Amino acid sequence: MNTQKEVFLQHIRSALLSHKTAPAPLPTDQEYQSARLVNNQADLTDRFIRLAREAKMEVYPVHSPAQLRDELSLLIQRLHLKTILLADDPLLASLAIQTALQTIPHLEIISPSIDSDTLVSAAFTSSAAISAAALALAETGSLVLTAAPYHPRLLSVAPPVHICILPASRLLPDLLDLLNPENFATSHLTLVSSPSKTADIEMTLVYGAHGPITEHLFLLE
Amino acid sequence: MIPSHNFKKSIRSALENPHLQNAFEECTTRRTQRVIDSLSQLGDPDSFRYLAQKIREYSIGHLDELLRQLADNLESLGAQVHWAQDARQAREIILDIARRHDCHLCIKSKSMTSEEIELTPTLTAAGIETVETDLGEFILQLDDDRPSHIITPMIHKSRQEVAALFQNKLRSQYTEEPAELTAIARQHLREKFRQADLGIVGVNFAVAQTGSLVVVENEGNARLTISRPPVLIGLMGMEKVIPSPRDLAVLLKLLVRSAVGLPLTSYTNIITGPRKPGELDGPQHLYLVILDNRRSEILAGPYRDLLHCLRCGACLNVCPVYRKIGGHAYGSVYPGPIGIAITPLLDATDRQTEFLPELCSLCGACLDRCPARIDLPHFLIQHRRDLITHRRSSLLYKLILTAWTWFYRSPARYRFSQKWLRRLLLPLARRGWVRHLPPPGFHWTAVRDLPLPKKQLFRDLWKKTDGRLS
């Protein structure tokens, strides 16, 4: 096993040595920074909303936790959702989302953090899931979802409707701000930039290939 | 390489298929326009291409160090790394992992590398049901067909074909509506996702500094593949490694725009190690298989820069040859400009691949578009030179080319050759073009027309008018 590795790397080393010229250095810090597309802190929210909407995400700006709870309840009733997976996220708890949902008649609320088997069967049968975004990106209008004990990976990808809560303070300007070693500490990070989509059949764009058919986003300012 | 692949026959049949002609023209034109539009958001896209080139040059130049760093980091996260010298070894390693964990249902998300090592037949033969989950790949698998594009694998198929296929194989109601067809596939594949015990993903980038694997996609099938099965195998060519997260940032900005004309794909997945304590899903066992398969030979030789390729598919979309004949006519796993440059190097056992570099008009369109600034035309000329100098070209062909070179090397000989060529060809020409040469030249004119040399050479015209037009 280990010798496999050494033989493999040895081939590469001798291949590299057969070239006379030394490889060029990496770009300088300044050059990396020149790849930055978003600097301006002021219009992050505007840019984020515009791009997310262009990519067919439903964005609802809300200005207080109370407004968030009201609009969320209305959305759930409008979409006739029957069963909802609700992430045990500290943010969602602090916003009292569960209390608000409990007032909706005939709505079954499932906690995903029971055990693996329950999670899998709930994820593939629920009509929607609610989670919080760890971060978001103004450059591309994307949500950043990270795996955690209270946020299983399947939660935000298997049910046909995904509802996400994002405090505006979690917005980052540029990919260069997001992609750094600290943010890679989580075992799984996904940038979500649109509902699941495909154009495989005659280049016709269809939403809802395997992941969520619609993405709903409450942006709490 | 597909056995007994006949270039001429398959090219002719591609040219005679009107659906194919339409589909490839539509797809490549629309995509290219979108790519140009979205690249313009970068301000000066060329400065990004220079950066990308630098990053790739560094990565390939330090490949051994970066792979070691990547492997060390993956191992300290609890993943296992395997090193496969060739396709056979890669297949054995993967099969062995599947057996060790007693896997029965494997879900695969799109990976050109797995096509390269012909993985699926091996798993299926070992009794492991293996399902392609990218919609395009799923349809191709159902129909026993092959991808015809790196990014959009089934542009060659019409909705009617898909409709009939689903009705036949999935017993679904006949419909030609892409949305309904997609829903049928979604329904069918959900059960597979739910029950799968093994996942295989192609890796777009591996970040050495953090031990992360990056998978970009639009459909969510890769996300499900990464999330659901307890065993996950990432598969990558050894050239996919990059130093650090910020390199990923720069490359993503350019790659996704070049590939599909969007700032990012729907999902960008970054996997750093197996699931952590307390987490309820994600792989418990994470493996990375790193493939050489002649790449170290490429690394040693003059074709090294081809390893900078990000597999974005942009060069396919702008290539006039690809746009006419489509992906299948090449008969190789990787089609288009990058395909004809790299296939003869990856697959030197098959004589037919040697002639792939001839499927190029040297127009240079790919050079203008490649995000990694790979000089594809240069490498294609190099291939042709190799073919003449030390491979199996016919003696006559070599002779003609040597003579040609000799005449074109000096102004006097050039002038002389043009004068005599015109005299020789004049009786054969119609309206300035020679359509049929006598043997041995008739092979050449079978697929091309030869322009008759002009009475007045360009250089004379230039002298007379001092470079001005008329």
Ligand code: SF4
């Ligand atoms: S050669 Fe360049 S343009 Fe072609 S697929 Fe590779 S990176 Fe893209």
